[in-house]
Amino acid sequence: MNRPGADQPMHTQRSRALGMHLVLLLVTCLLASRLLVAQEAAPAANGSVTPWGGDYFPNTLLTNQDGRQVHFFDDLIKGKVVVINFIFTSCSDSCPLETARLRQVQSLLGDRVGKDIFFYSISIDPLSDTPAVLKAYAQRFKVGPGWQFLTGEFDDVTELRHKLGLFIEGVDNGSNKDHNLSLIVGNQETGRWMKASPFENPWILADQLANTLQNWKQPSIEQSYADAPQIRPPSTGEELFRTRCASCHSLGPQDGQGIGMRSIGPDLIGVTRQRDPAWLSRWIREPDRMLAEQDPIATALFERFEKIPMPNLRLDENSVQAIIDFLGEETERQQTLAAQTQ
Secondary structure, eight states: OOOTTTTSOOOOOOGGGGGGOHHHHHHHHHHHTTOOSBOOOOOOTTSOSSSSSTTTSOOOEEEETTSOEEEIIIIIITTOEEEEEEEOTTOOSHHHHHHHHHHHHHHHHGGGBTTTEEEEEEESOTTTOOHHHHHHHHHHTTOOTTEEEEEOOHHHHHHHHHHTTOOOTTTTTSSSOOOOOOEEEEETTTTEEEEEOTTSOHHHHHHIIIIITTOOSOOOOSSOGGGOOOOOOOOHHHHHIIIIITTTOOOSGGGTTTSSTTTTSOOOTTHHHHSOHHHHHHHHHOHHHHHHTTOHHHHHHHHHTTTOOOOOOOOOHHHHHHHHHHHHHHHHHHHHHHHHHO
16 A cells, blocks of 8 residues: 555755756656646545545644644644645755745635645754744745644654655755655545645646645636647746746736735846846855845845845856846836837
């Protein structure tokens, strides 16, 4: 009998090599949006409709950001549709992006989070991530109700990662907190689970939670795929922006500016005209170093946006230039369009 996450494709990346694995991440997004880790199972010997019940998942004692103790199976996942990922608050690259992406998904799902769907982020650094630290982290990202940040004993959290198929030998047991970047979503009651990438399109992930796992919306049958408009292929710069930057940054009103979905960082329309090109290139490549050097612009942005540091995405100069070129082209396109409609 398979456990959730077993025998399924799973692309993992070390958080320090994000900039070198765009292709693998995109493939992960495509596969994760289609592959179910488990189908509905026949009743098990204990009468459960799924083999992944209380006899599979440990009822680990955890503490949430409000200091309340909960049990993993009984209180968090039993009979629920859930999103589970593992983070640590001092992470400077992948974890902020993952949290920002899930915040977008939470915004799309609205008040169903906490009623029909539940989000859980569990720390892999329990010594540092106390409930107070986790609460401050959640507040910086402005997460809404229904999303708990949790900590517990290190060995217990490691066991949970194994049970969920989110622990990779040689990666997750390293000394520098490198960790598997996949998250898992599932419906414990039906036994349907699937992996997802933290760079998944938020609309796709929200649809998986709302439809594939729960079916609270009816699919549209009024429009044919044959009538769908042609989509222009994205440039390299746009692909990088959509998979790396769009978790935190919008590109004008049509891309979510001002609606709170991408307000973790500034809107980037016009940024190539506002910032010195050399400064902008270095800021995208090594924001952590610029903050450590107390660059005045970098420091001001850090203070303005809830002290959430811009992550170092480990991008090379060619990738950074591709992003800058796309930002300049998109600024020109939107401003030309605005002038034509006035």
